[in-house]
Amino acid sequence: MMPNTTKKTRREMLVSSLLFPLAAVSAMSAASANAQSGAGGKPLVAYFTRSGNTRTIAALLSRDLDGDLFEIEPATPYPADYFATVEQATHERERNFLPPLKASVSNLSSYKTVFLGFPIWGASAPPIVRSFLANQDFSGKTIIPFNLHGGYGLGNSREIIASAAPKANFATGFVMEGLQERRTTELVRNWLTKSDPTR
Template sequence: MSIAFDLSRRIVLTASVVLPYAAGVAASVAATSAIAPGPRSDILVAYFSRTGNTRVIARQVQRALGTDLFEIEPSKPYPEDYEETVEQAQRERDAGIEPSLKAAVPDFATYRTVFLGFPIWGTTAPPVIRSFLSSHDWAGKTLRPFITHGGYGLGSSISVLASHAPRSELIEPLAMEADQERRTLAEVTAWIGGIERP
């Protein structure tokens, strides 16, 4: 596994500027699990995003490089409630479950490079990322991860990528802290705790 890092500075800087606006952007953008129409590229941006943070980065990479775009979705969506999603993801992680996906990438063999985006869940890659990796043949492909996390780093996510896509060339990831949802919940909880109840 070779590790190198040459992601465009423009992509990194733009992503860091637009990331705080992810929630608003995500609400106005229709998600798709199919390859976006238009000229086909030999580069794919595939991503999983719950809150929209990772989606913002994915769309910026796609625009900057003119790649194809694919959203990774489980066949059964995760709960809307944050805490319920955390509990389900922990159960899946601990049991080694790889949930079924809504769709696979058509003509995956035609791509030479795949930018793979996802958030860190429970100190590792989400279960659907393991499913995505297991569902495709990575032989001869360059895998470029971009990962968002809540301040605790990458955890075991890189070893998950290496074990589930062993025949790919795994490039050093772009890692960005993006913990708006967790921080918001903590601040609201603290605020409620300070309210005097009648």
């Protein structure tokens, strides 16, 4: 019996599901092929996270695509307080400041496909993600973004990352509304104000 050569692998199916818009069928096929031709057939899954939600998606991608995982971290961590982080990121964006990275990908040249995950901050990409893209050469690589947002969509994040890596190819990625840290903080503070559980 002849093997079924049309049967998709789990990796191909996941890549295709991430690149879901029907208008991007040709881009999906290209990304599926590229995702298997990086380091030993592996893509790189690079991500920045604050609350850990993006890490969950990155870990899933890394496991199901047999990809290498890399966490994008600033040399100086963002504040633990959510609102302090928002203020700092706003100042960085207004000054066009690129925060220094804790580490870079040592073997980036061996990957053809990079899944890039980050939360949407202030309807844009976090400054540290711009640092990551500007810090190394992504020429000719296919970057597939995956993002969580708090209800306001992607904003200008796609334009920002495209301008930070102008020689890379960008494929349609994955986006979903995630847990809203601001809303959670406000609800907890409201509860504390009304109930004063320390009494």
